[in-house]
Amino acid sequence: MRGIIGYGTYVPYYRLDRSKITAAMGAGGGRGHRAVASYDEDTTTMGVEAARNALETSSATPSSIWFATANPAYLDKTNATAIQAALDLPQETWAVDAGGAARSAEAAVRGAMGTTGISMAVVSDLRTGNPTSNDESGGGDAAAALLFGDDEDAPVIAQALGVAASTAEFLDRYRLPGESASRIWEERFGEQAYLTLANDAIERACKEANVGLEDVDKVIIAGLHARAVRGLARIAGDKLVDDLTTQIGNPGTAQLPLLLASALDQAAPGETILCVHLADGAYAAVLQTTPAIADYTPSATVASQIENGSDNLDYNLYLTWRGFLDREPPRRPDPDRPGAPPAFRSEDWKYAFVGSRDRSSGAIHLPPMRVSMDGGAVDDMERVRMADVPATIATFTVDYLAFSLSPPTVAVVIDFDGGGRFQAEMTDVDPDEVKIGDRVQMTFRRLFTAEGIHNYFWKARPLSK
Amino acid sequence: MASHGIKDQVAIVGMGCTPFGEHWDKGADDMLVDAAHEAYASAGVTQDDIDAFWLGTMGSGVSGLTLSKPLQLDYKPVSRLENMCATGSEAFRNACYAVASGAYDVVMAIGVEKLKDSGYSGLTGSRPPSDGTDSSLTAPATFSLLAPAYAHKHGLDDETMKEVLTRIAWKNHKNGALNPRAQFRKEVAKETIAGSPLVAGPLGIFDCSGVSDGSAAAVIVRAEDAHRYTDKPLYVKALSFSSGPATGALDPSYDYTTFREVRASAEEAYKQAGINDPRSQIAMAEVHDCFTPTELVLMEDLGFAEEGTAWKEALNGTFDLDGDLPVNPDGGLKSFGHPIGASGLRMLFECWLQLRGEAPPERQIDSDKTLGLTHNLGGQPGACVSFVSVVGSEIG
Numbered sequence A: 001m002r003g004i005i006g007y008g009t010y011v012p013y014y015r016l017d018r019s020k021i022t023a024a025m026g027a028g029g030g031r032g033h034r035a036v037a038s039y040d041e042d043t044t045t046m047g048v049e050a051a052r053n054a055l056e057t058s059s060a061t062p063s064s065i066w067f068a069t070a071n072p073a074y075l076d077k078t079n080a081t082a083i084q085a086a087l088d089l090p091q092e093t094w095a096v097d098a099g100g101a102a103r104s105a106e107a108a109v110r111g112a113m114g115t116t117g118i119s120m121a122v123v124s125d126l127r128t129g130n131p132t133s134n135d136e137s138g139g140g141d142a143a144a145a146l147l148f149g150d151d152e153d154a155p156v157i158a159q160a161l162g163v164a165a166s167t168a169e170f171l172d173r174y175r176l177p178g179e180s181a182s183r184i185w186e187e188r189f190g191e192q193a194y195l196t197l198a199n200d201a202i203e204r205a206c207k208e209a210n211v212g213l214e215d216v217d218k219v220i221i222a223g224l225h226a227r228a229v230r231g232l233a234r235i236a237g238d239k240l241v242d243d244l245t246t247q248i249g250n251p252g253t254a255q256l257p258l259l260l261a262s263a264l265d266q267a268a269p270g271e272t273i274l275c276v277h278l279a280d281g282a283y284a285a286v287l288q289t290t291p292a293i294a295d296y297t298p299s300a301t302v303a304s305q306i307e308n309g310s311d312n313l314d315y316n317l318y319l320t321w322r323g324f325l326d327r328e329p330p331r332r333p334d335p336d337r338p339g340a341p342p343a344f345r346s347e348d349w350k351y352a353f354v355g356s357r358d359r360s361s362g363a364i365h366l367p368p369m370r371v372s373m374d375g376g377a378v379d380d381m382e383r384v385r386m387a388d389v390p391a392t393i394a395t396f397t398v399d400y401l402a403f404s405l406s407p408p409t410v411a412v413v414i415d416f417d418g419g420g421r422f423q424a425e426m427t428d429v430d431p432d433e434v435k436i437g438d439r440v441q442m443t444f445r446r447l448f449t450a451e452g453i454h455n456y457f458w459k460a461r462p463l464s465k
Numbered sequence B: 001m002a003s004h005g006i007k008d009q010v011a012i013v014g015m016g017c018t019p020f021g022e023h024w025d026k027g028a029d030d031m032l033v034d035a036a037h038e039a040y041a042s043a044g045v046t047q048d049d050i051d052a053f054w055l056g057t058m059g060s061g062v063s064g065l066t067l068s069k070p071l072q073l074d075y076k077p078v079s080r081l082e083n084m085c086a087t088g089s090e091a092f093r094n095a096c097y098a099v100a101s102g103a104y105d106v107v108m109a110i111g112v113e114k115l116k117d118s119g120y121s122g123l124t125g126s127r128p129p130s131d132g133t134d135s136s137l138t139a140p141a142t143f144s145l146l147a148p149a150y151a152h153k154h155g156l157d158d159e160t161m162k163e164v165l166t167r168i169a170w171k172n173h174k175n176g177a178l179n180p181r182a183q184f185r186k187e188v189a190k191e192t193i194a195g196s197p198l199v200a201g202p203l204g205i206f207d208c209s210g211v212s213d214g215s216a217a218a219v220i221v222r223a224e225d226a227h228r229y230t231d232k233p234l235y236v237k238a239l240s241f242s243s244g245p246a247t248g249a250l251d252p253s254y255d256y257t258t259f260r261e262v263r264a265s266a267e268e269a270y271k272q273a274g275i276n277d278p279r280s281q282i283a284m285a286e287v288h289d290c291f292t293p294t295e296l297v298l299m300e301d302l303g304f305a306e307e308g309t310a311w312k313e314a315l316n317g318t319f320d321l322d323g324d325l326p327v328n329p330d331g332g333l334k335s336f337g338h339p340i341g342a343s344g345l346r347m348l349f350e351c352w353l354q355l356r357g358e359a360p361p362e363r364q365i366d367s368d369k370t371l372g373l374t375h376n377l378g379g380q381p382g383a384c385v386s387f388v389s390v391v392g393s394e395i396g
Helices: A019-025 A043-056 A080-086 A104-114 A134-138 A187-209 A226-235 A252-265 A291-295 A302-307 A315-321 A340-345 B028-043 B065-071 B087-100 B139-144 B146-154 B158-176 B190-194 B223-228 B260-273 B292-301 B310-316 B332-336 B340-355
Strands: A002-010 A014-017 A033-036 A064-069 A094-099 A119-126 A141-150 A158-167 A218-223 A272-278 A281-289 A354-358 A381-385 A391-399 A409-416 A421-426 A439-450 A453-462 B010-017 B052-056 B078-081 B106-113 B198-200 B214-222 B234-243 B282-286 B371-380 B383-392
Touching: A002 A043, A002 A252, A002 A302, A014 A019, A019 A315, A033 A141, A043 A064, A043 A080, A043 A119, A043 A141, A043 A439, A043 A453, A064 A080, A064 A104, A064 A252, A080 A094, A094 A104, A104 A119, A104 A141, A104 A158, A104 A252, A119 A252, A141 A252, A158 A187, A187 A226, A187 A272, A187 A281, A218 A226, A218 A252, A226 A272, A252 A272, A252 A281, A252 A302, A391 A421, A391 B139, A391 B146, A391 B198, A421 A439, B010 B028, B010 B087, B010 B223, B010 B340, B028 B065, B028 B106, B028 B214, B052 B065, B052 B087, B052 B340, B065 B078, B078 B087, B087 B106, B087 B214, B087 B234, B087 B340, B087 B371, B087 B383, B106 B340, B139 B146, B139 B198, B139 B292, B139 B371, B146 B158, B146 B292, B158 B190, B158 B292, B158 B310, B158 B332, B214 B223, B214 B340, B234 B260, B234 B340, B260 B292, B260 B371, B260 B383, B282 B340, B292 B310, B292 B332, B292 B371, B340 B371, B340 B383
Parallel strands: A064 A094, A064 A119, A218 A272, A421 A453, B052 B078, B052 B106, B282 B371
Antiparallel strands: A002 A141, A002 A158, A014 A033, A119 A141, A158 A281, A272 A281, A354 A381, A391 A409, A391 A439, A409 A421, A439 A453, B010 B214, B010 B234, B106 B214, B234 B383, B371 B383
16 A cells, blocks of 8 residues: 655744734735744745654655655756755655646645655645735745655555646746746636546546545645635535645645645544635645554644744845845845855765764764864864754853844854854844853755845754644 | 973064054055065175075965065065964074074065955855855854853853953954054943954954954064174074864764863973963963953963963963953954954064063063964964964073
8 A cells, every 4th residue: 555654834924914014015914914934944945844754653765756846046057956965865865846837736745646656746836915915914934844654664544545736827826937926816716626636636526536535534725726716615504624725824835735734633534525726726645544643743743833833023024035125234245155165075064964983083074074083183073063962051142243044143052962163143043132051953944045036054953843 | 202392592683663554555566575675674784695485375365476576585585475364473483493403594584465455244264165065154163152251151141151251352453552563452341342243152243353454574583693783682482383173063072162272282382481380480471362262262272361260360360461360461353453364473572672672661561571472373262373482481
């Protein structure tokens, strides 16, 4: 039996209270919150965090990564390679992007499901819209990863009984490359198109699964066309899974796998779940959980991540992070772009946070060194991945002068449990709250972008409770 | 194999030092000419008498041409050195060794930096291409790491720590106010210092050294020749340099309340000079007060105060101009300013004035001791280079 053997999600730390939009602009906004990727996050880094969460509770090593996003950090260059590198996966991993459209989520999920071996779909999105637009207030940033395999790899916790899709060429939402906001056709037009396409796909998926709608326990309806989603929700009645838009907004490409993960967080064995995705057509999948789901514990549930967020984000900072407001830069030179050859040489360090451990003294070196700082042994090191090791703050400072997209920069010197020290930037933290002795964990972030190169590396953030 | 030192083998017989500050009207070339010619005049020599030159500059030029062109040297050897903020001292150290070796009779060590042409705040510099994982912290931020670590280790609350740092800045501004060559020549009230805008951690603008332009130079000869040039030569007692393994940010046993490189270089210098109790044997010290917590920690690393007590000594005035051991009587990096390549030689310039009794009377130290110490640092806590010299007005 092939199916889902694990999953992970990532909801960024910050929330924007939609009423702050209304307060600032006299328009837009609304009730509730949207999730906001921090200034040092993009779809790739959020994908890494979701994938780490998926792999944390599993010993599986995926042989393929299927990454999808409507908001890729790079064009031309594959973004899944950074995810593969950050997860410290071997060279024989096949890492590919499916990008551009929200519908690409289906490509990643169906591709990972349909291939052989252990495979992972990583779906991530960072939604932007013009100030006061529905996309701005209604969007959300998040990522989700689904791990597929066969029973011999790990217990399958859910399997697909039937999958069907329908496609039509029509203008619902669209965006030219480089634009910061989508354009949307009159909603009533799209609603009619979607309802027809969805009913067709649902009917065929149910038929393949040999279940009727009445047999379904939960219904997930994902899609950026809010009116069509609402219209279709009538078929679900009280079986509808909360789409979380009040708490975090609609994370576009990532919504389908995120809502599935949210449903699986709470699912019992033998549940039948209908997943529908409306994006330039419709995709319907009938899933059934297995007895193994009773023994599966996600590393962090969607609900717990929503719970642990901070809604202390001001609207002007949100606009700055998303590039809608340019603040005066510090009177400091721009950061240097990373060099491609040095970054290539230090891939294990820069992307996977792998240091070196002296075999004789046990001293851990971050970054890795050839000569030991303890005893001077030469070239007698083994690799040691520190990305998942918690640490404690030894000392810290707040740099008001350093270049940052969101000053001030918080810097910490951290000592890892079991040995190893590193001086890191700290993120997702209030500068006034940092103390010696605080516990932290590592997170994969984008330090800055210089001359078209995203500088990815690891930062510290408060340890999840 | 051992380090031997060159105690009393060479002497400074002339020095020059430009005013430090924002010299919008002068380039590095102009300042080099000013400092070099002031030093020639001080030693009573002409440019033709100098056999070789050591030029220290971090970023105001590359190669010996940076000096030979503005001075129009007559095809003499010029070494250009760089060792971060200890660059000026490094030029001096190597020039001294050249004389001690017998290779040259008369040499010049000269340092210069033109910082105020960059248009940026603080220090800037270009680095080789990297993988992008190096720390992007500014200099004040890296040194500010000392403050919470020191306070935590020795049980100071935030307010007391701020008071200590403020006291150090206040003292150095007070000294600088008496120095016509200093960048900042005004006393600054403690409330102003403590209330200045934050730059990094607890450090405000007044906790940081001045970013400035300047140049300083020394003429060095063999000790036995010194009295041909001056009645009051300054003998070199010790020169030490320590370049650390830069493991502070890797090694959990490092606690950010000390500079291991400073301890190593101080120990070596005291050995060379035959000093066993620096606090009582030294008349005055010029130390690398790039930021106020640096001076605090240096007092312990240089052996001027017991570990964990420098903060009390600083508050008590031990290191004031009229204290037991005056530290930075010329105002230090804090108020004299910090043109990188010139600073190490500027420290020696104050020893030159003080130990010869030629400092302006209002800041002349009244001491029967004959030794002065300079300490120059480059890098950051946990990864730095450190230089210590001891100079004295008498042989032996």
